Amino acid sequence: MGKTVAELLDTLSIRELKEWQVFDRLDPIGGHRGDLQAAMIALMQSSNPDAKLTDFLVVDPNPxxxxxxxxxxxxxxxxxxxxxxxxxxxxxxxxxxxxxx
Structure with a gap:
């Protein structure tokens, strides 16, 4: 977000924070999102018709x-x-x- 935690605390409203939390649930922010995107590309490039998205994830999301x-x-x-x-x-x-x- 380009701000420090202190700056966010000073400027971010509760409503906006809740909106970001909802957005994060729908479309996760951070490294896991990148892992999902890379796994989607790998799945699409895979020639295995039985392959699943989880086959290409670096970390098992449901250990x-x-x-x-x-x-x-x-x-x-x-x-x-x-x-x-x-x-x-x-x-x-x-x-x-x-x-x-």
């Missing part, structure tokens, strides 16, 4: 133990399978509905 990661991945797989099953059920329901008319 987990191996056990936690295993549980998380199992939960994500279950959600994905449930969604796939629901799409299949919906497809058959639509076909059944068309066949009745």
């Amino acid at each position: 987990m133990t191996d056990e936690q990661r295993e549980v998380y991945e199992e939960q994500m797989l279950m959600i994905e399978l449930q969604q796939s099953a629901q799409r299949t059920i919906s497809m058959f329901e639509q076909l059944d509905s068309k066949n009745r008319h």
